Amino acid sequence: MREVMGALEASLLTERRVALATVVRTEGSAPRAVGTSMLVTEDGLPVGSVSGGCVEASVMEAAAGVLASGVPELHRFGISDDDGFGIGLTCGGSVEIFIQTHDPASCPDFASLQRALDANMPCALVTIFDGAPSLVGRSELVLHNAEIEGLFADTVLAPDALRAAGDAVQEAIASGTTTSVTLPAATGTDKPLSLLIDVYRPARRLIIFGAIDFSASLAQLGAFLGFHVTVCDARAVFATAKRIPSAHEIVIDQPARYLQKELALGKLAPDAAICVLTHDAKFDVPVLDVALRHGFSYIGAMGSRRTATDRRQRLIGLGHTDQSLAPLRSPIGLDLSASTPAETAVSIMAEIIAAKNQTSGLPLAHTSVPIHKGVLERAGYQLRPAGRPPSFCN
Template sequence: MLDLMPSLKEWRPAATGQRCALATVVGAGGSVPRPLGTSMLVSEAGDVLGSLSGGCVEGAVVEAALAAMHDGGTRREFFGYSAEDAFAVGLTCGGELEIHIEPLGAAPGALRLESLRLLAGQGSASALALIRRVDAHGGGAVVIPDPASFQAEHSTELAALLGLTGLGAPAAGHLMLAAAAQLEPLLRGGRTGLVRLAPPEGCLSGAAVPPNAPTSPATVPEPVTLLVESRLPPARLLIFGANDFGAALLPAAQLLGYHVTLCDARPAFAGQSRFAGADQVVTAWPHRYLAEEAASGRIDARTVACVLTHDPKFDIPLLHTALGLDLAYVGAMGSRRSHRQRVDALLAAGVGPEDLSRLHSPIGLDLGAVTPAEVAVSITAELVASRSRSAGASMLAASLKDGAGPIHRTGPVHETGPIDNVNTAQHQETPWT
């Protein structure tokens, strides 16, 4: 749902107060175009905001949403691929989608269009989370304005969403603790995921089903299912070096959603108009600025540092500082010879081999990049690969046409050793100024 917030303010049905239904991907298998949590709004007039599959199933979802608004009930729709019926609604990519459809309403605790408009007004840079109940026996949502500090165990709104009203204190407390254990890591990490909990009646002593009685889908209650969408403020990307490569990387990094700071110690370089698009421009010695930002708590484990200065008097103290911090990524531009000299200097300065192993140098994936724009693509490609690796996917970058198996890999990481990557522009032995 949070993916629709930037466009909701300009969507005419929302502005005119039309009835709407919300369709959301709550299950995905195989190759699918959009991930869990992707949503689409459908108005009573059939207008649409958003997309769930790139066109494969939208028509059928609109019909189901209109039917849900007519009868007022939530529903689930399943879409896959039918080799027997070429004209059946489904995903030609072979994947499977489970879509939860809920009319927006005015009932207590229900998700309302007015609430969504308020969320949209907070801006995409603010922290925000939404917890929605998406099982067959519940609905509604809880808005979390500060997901990093939310205490699920003590939330009366969450208790109401889980249907704990009237439940005994021990059973309610047990379910709230179970909810907190699963919800809070997603909220604090800014992630999207499904949380399944035993239904309230499942916490009541178990007398409803005798210990050795046979069970069936009718006797096993459906778990309470919550869809969690959490958004943290944008991660920071710090570009050190006001040069052609920094100018090219700046908009490319913003395209990935980073809050970009350009830092250079030379006022005449940092003050150029081509860097005005940065979220922040700082004129300071890079290592001092980074140390001050770390001491003030303005960087975290999602922060990226790209050292493009290519000058030892800036690079060495800056990398010494950066490698001593818990950053998501530290990369430095330069040739192989520059890298070897850099490593020797950092070892002499007391940086250990384990910290040095975190340094991406030469920076970027081996794409044969030459121009500043191409090098920017190479760097951002490595950032995406690095983020995927931390999420459990392989760091190896290869053409999709040469691979096999699923496109979106979420399995365990298989280490294959360091990648020998270098951009053509960085391989030149003459330092830039």
Template sequence: MLDIAEELNRWVEQGRDFAVATVVAVGGSAPRQPGAALAVDGEGTAIGSVSGGCVEGAVYELCRQALEDGETVRERFGYSDDDAFAVGLTCGGIIDILVTPVPVGSPVREVFAAGLAAAARGEAAAVARIAEGPADLTGGALLVRPDGSYEGTLRARPLGAPPSGSGGTDPAPGADGALGGHPELDRAVAEEARAMLDAGRTGVLEIGADGRLCGEPLKVLVEASVPPPRMIVFGAIDFASALVRIGKFLGYRVTVCDARPVFATKTRFPEADEIVVDWPHRYLESQSSEGSVDGRTVLCVLTHDAKFDVPLLELALRLPVAYVGAMGSRRTHEDRNKRLREVGVTELELARLRSPIGLDLGARSPEETALSIGAEIVANRRGGSGVALTGAHIPIHPDPQGVSSAVIGRIGSVA
């Protein structure tokens, strides 16, 4: 759901009723991962996707039905061998869809609205929902913030009772009965969701209805929205301009850094989010000390000059970032490695360096080279091999971390 937060947030602000269908589990060669969503408003307008087109029509009708009857439903779609035209995934996978009505005035609306607004602003927030469990526990939602505070509830409320908030006191039971679910459920899920939010991961949490591993089992979808990851491009050269465009296309917040003010200009890099004139290693050191680089950050060194490369890579290869790549010929690579060893970079640290940068696409132009670098970054992030799919006996849509279930132990996650 949070993958279409910007448009859904506008729907909330406009006061539209809508229903949202979210992928909560996948198996086999499913095209979308947990968290992917399709939403339909009261006038029949649809946004998003749950299957890349295979079952969109059927899911659309489920959303329309949910808007009419107000019921949260879970539906499974898979491939039909008997009828190639039946509703199903022709790619052979299976997806489970959770359809939730979000009309104006519903208890879940406030939680969804807060989560969508945060995601639309680029702030960190997680929304948790029961994906599988007792019927009286479906339909609730919990918004979890980075500091661990939360609002809403996954527990069934008596009719007319307000939601609990920020770990506070639950509403007193009304005449229609007590709250369903254990009092610890919200707090336990909030703790686990906070950990997933810290890692920037969406996935399925398996937990007992009592908030522990025992008790009636529940599966909780946790959708995490975090600020976009950073790509820092060092070296304001023509190849960098193309790489900035690829980085933005892949969803990165892109910074270009170069010590030469005549080259590091907004005119040359209009798509960049930030232009920095500074020595590369000095800028990276400042970002590291401020905590502005993390395990999702990618560093692309295009300076192609030892006086910039060596001090920069000496630092970069010791930071817990996702990717470090450096441009240059194989001769440049060997000379650079020699210089790095001389300043104390270990073989284990050198093994992290992607150099020469990019995958072998036969690239020549800056745009083709940027594409090869972007492809390597994606392969590194997703665990891809980089080989052609034609003739290769490897999954097209591999399961997260190489497993066949969306639930991995207690927490199953996808990036």
């Protein structure tokens, strides 16, 4: 729902009713991920997309019906349906979309969600999208390490089902992954309860050490992709907002010292991406030493292969081993033969995305496994770390 938050807030301020359509389950090569949302206004205007264009027309028609009746609905679209080709979902997958009205009465926790986001508090908006009609459409905001309180009021769920729901919500928040789960039916009903756990976490941090031309392009692309971007350089003449306007923060400090400060203050999660572009051993070796000792999801350093070899030897001199140096991606980025700052930024951000999703970074035409990560995991495929292609590409 994050992609339509602004439009949802505007609709509440102007007291305009809208329908919120959200992807709640997918199967096969579905075009959009669970949690992706689209708004449909009473005028029939869409905001956002739930399928990249495949089923929007059908969703808008269904949304008009929900706005008229006020009753939430769950719709399934897939290639196996009789109208699969007609609606355009020809990618081979299926998608379930939950449509509900959005107004203060139906979404009482929206204001709480906004406050949690403003305070950078990890949380999840949990919505019942399938089950007994009296329960469908209920939602509750659940904070990290907090209990579900009112979502199951007036229902009788087995204690193990309640624990399973709470555990699933906290696991989703911890992983930062929006998902859906199904619980056993509540006493007195004959339908299991299905929950959408829509996770919201503080923006992932991208810290760029070195305020060079490449940093400006990397900051711009990182911000575009939703990262909170910090650029740090000890040289005040280079580290300016005028030179790197897309960065959320410009810090003038010794790179290693700044990274140690942020770690001491607890401001860096393990999913932070560290990019060292300084090209100067006296700056990049100390900061890489700190980063490698604490562990982050991505650590990359710019430079030639000769520079990378020299840097590696210096880090070994500080006590590092082949094992502790394994996470270091140097030279930084995927092999795109990038030359301009913009092309290099694409190369680096592509590698960051591949590292996050534990994929090979290979052209899809050179792979034979399902495209989407969620499908890979459900199918039991062994994912390769980015940058380690299969033997036929060596």
